[in-house]
Amino acid sequence: MNRDFEHLVASDGLAPEEDARLRRVHELLLAAGAPPELPATLENQPRAPSANENVVTLPAKRRSPVLVALLAATIAVACFAGGYFVANQSRGAGNHDVRVVSLQGAGQQKSLASLHIGPADSNGNRPIRLTVTGLPPLAREYASYYLMLWQNHKATLLCGIFEVGADGPTTVSFSVPYAITNGTRWVVTEVNPGVRFPGRVVMTTI
Amino acid sequence: MAHVVLMPRIACVCSDGELIERTGAGDRSAFDKLYRRYARPVFGLALSRLGDRGRAEDAVQETFASVWRSARTYKAERGPGAPWLYTIARNAIVDRSRARTELPVEVPDEPSLELGPDERAEQAWTRWHVHGALERLPERERELISLAYWSELSQTEIAAQLGIPLGTVKTRTRSALLRLADILEGELE
Numbered sequence: 511m512n513r514d515f516e517h518l519v520a521s522d523g524l525a526p527e528e529d530a531r532l533r534r535v536h537e538l539l540l541a542a543g544a545p546p547e548l549p550a551t552l553e554n555q556p557r558a559p560s561a562n563e564n565v566v567t568l569p570a571k572r573r574s575p576v577l578v579a580l581l582a583a584t585i586a587v588a589c590f591a592g593g594y595f596v597a598n599q600s601r602g603a604g605n606h607d608v609r610v611v612s613l614q615g616a617g618q619q620k621s622l623a624s625l626h627i628g629p630a631d632s633n634g635n636r637p638i639r640l641t642v643t644g645l646p647p648l649a650r651e652y653a654s655y656y657l658m659l660w661q662n663h664k665a666t667l668l669c670g671i672f673e674v675g676a677d678g679p680t681t682v683s684f685s686v687p688y689a690i691t692n693g694t695r696w697v698v699t700e701v702n703p704g705v706r707f708p709g710r711v712v713m714t715t716i
Numbered sequence: 717m718a719h720v721v722l723m724p725r726i727a728c729v730c731s732d733g734e735l736i737e738r739t740g741a742g743d744r745s746a747f748d749k750l751y752r753r754y755a756r757p758v759f760g761l762a763l764s765r766l767g768d769r770g771r772a773e774d775a776v777q778e779t780f781a782s783v784w785r786s787a788r789t790y791k792a793e794r795g796p797g798a799p800w801l802y803t804i805a806r807n808a809i810v811d812r813s814r815a816r817t818e819l820p821v822e823v824p825d826e827p828s829l830e831l832g833p834d835e836r837a838e839q840a841w842t843r844w845h846v847h848g849a850l851e852r853l854p855e856r857e858r859e860l861i862s863l864a865y866w867s868e869l870s871q872t873e874i875a876a877q878l879g880i881p882l883g884t885v886k887t888r889t890r891s892a893l894l895r896l897a898d899i900l901e902g903e904l905e
Contacts (some may be wrong), residue, residue: 517866520886531897542846542864546760552776662770
């Protein structure tokens with residue numbers, strides 16, 4: 511295809527400075543190349559900022575002493591319950607676990623797993639301890655299970671590779687440099703030789 | 717009697733800076749307009765840096781979430797909106813690239829013919845500007861520019877596809893380039 515300026519643009523009658531402007535834009539278009547096609551997920555609207563992303567200043571209200579006492583009691587109970595829950599969740603996994611996530615078998619798979627995710631160190635690496643039970647041992651050579659992050663409906667980032675034995679639960683430890691939030695989801699995939707990475711999903715976050 | 721302050725409706729000629737300021741004031745229609753104008757440039761930038769469509773999509777989402785959160789901090793007197801948006805997008809992309817698994821790199825025997833960091837940065841900036849300006853063209857002109865510069869169609873085929881005379885294709889291309897020049901020069905002011 512001919513992409514010369516004279517071939518694409520009706521430039522006759524243009525003043526020299528206008529001609530120079532258009533030629534500059536022409537060169538910029540050629541240098542920039544075509545814009546990418548937006549994926550369908552981004553085509554429509556931006557993720558609507560949720561209401562709680564707005565900072566709203568509420569007018570100060572005078573509250574009754576009874577209401578204040580009730581509110582304080584509710585907060586105290588909630589704090590106690592929260593502390594009890596967290597203590598139970600982290601028992602046996604050390605006191606520095608910041609989060610515990612459960613996974614279950616996909617489809618008919620009767621497996622269960624828990625992930626104990628520790629705090630990130632100064633370099634951004636987080637320890638993860640996976641305890642899994644109910645997964646069948648993989649018989650084929652070089653076959654393994656992969657623990658991966660699940661984003662945009664697919665397994666994306668690898669957290670670790672493991673195998674399981676025939677008896678009892680298997681516990682393995684990994685370290686990952688990824689940003690992990692409350693919304694982060696994991697999967698376990700089964701990867702067999704000759705099967706395209708990241709293989710078949712066998713466990714998902716509950 | 718209470719005074720009700722209404723946001724004026726946004727004309728299509730709003731500058732990026734105005735849209736950011738309105739977004740900072742909580743105007744979601746301004747935010748949507750910014751998104752429509754810059755989603756493609758942000759995605760292009762992310763794709764070229766990350767090389768992965770999924771991560772690039774995440775970077776676009778993160779960029780616009782950051783725009784929504786920090787639009788209030790934008791100060792028009794410090795400069796136009798496009799570089800401010802570019803900085804936010806670049807930071808979001810850098811965050812995403814830190815989260816990727818780095819594979820060991822083999823040292824090549826021959827010097828690379830690929831662009832160096834400076835050239836890549838300049839090219840990314842050019843793309844950003846041009847693709848952002850394209851989004852501000854009327855649909856008809858944007859389509860024409862796409863066909864003229866990046867399709868495999870000849871001018872005669874473009875005329876046939878759009879149902880207009882060949883001469884009109886060239887004069888409309890000229891109009892579109894003039895408008896682009898105005899937008900691009902306005903951004904650089």
